[in-house]
Amino acid sequence: MKQIFQRYALALFWLAQEENQISEFMNECQQILKIFAKNQDFLQLIKNDALKKEEKKEILSSVFKNEIPSKILYFMNVIVDHHREKYIQEIIEEFIQICLKHLNIKKGTIYSTIPLSDVQIQKMEEKISTLLKSKVILQNQ
Structure with missing residues (x-):
């Protein structure tokens, strides 16, 4: 399939x-x-x-x-x-x-006990993007 x-x-x-x-x-x-x-x-x-x-x-x-x-x-x-x-x-x-x-975009999920703000998610995306040398898109659950 x-x-x-x-x-x-x-x-x-x-x-x-x-x-x-x-x-x-x-x-x-x-x-x-x-x-x-x-x-x-x-x-x-x-x-x-x-x-x-x-x-x-x-x-x-x-x-x-x-x-x-x-x-x-x-x-x-x-x-x-x-x-x-x-x-x-x-x-x-x-x-x-x-x-x-x-x-070259990577997607991921952040698991947290409390919802993260858009600013927090954006900062994490930037740091991980730098480490991976590709754009990262994260979502919070």
């Missing part, structure tokens, strides 16, 4: 690279994943075998048309056309991982 995710994710990455918009595409895809996470029913609807391809594409278009670049929407439609919509979330996650690697 991972090969399927990688194949589609790489295709989107090559498109983003060709458009010189890797960061922008990555950010948009992160927003798409947030929408999927907040709306599991929406994600299940897209994955539902009872719906026809055209219906799924119409749903995607109605939700994302003015929210994401048309090329990402077109890519999501290609996923539906090839009957890979069950893996749409995993494909997007794989695309983000490819982008992070290409941009």
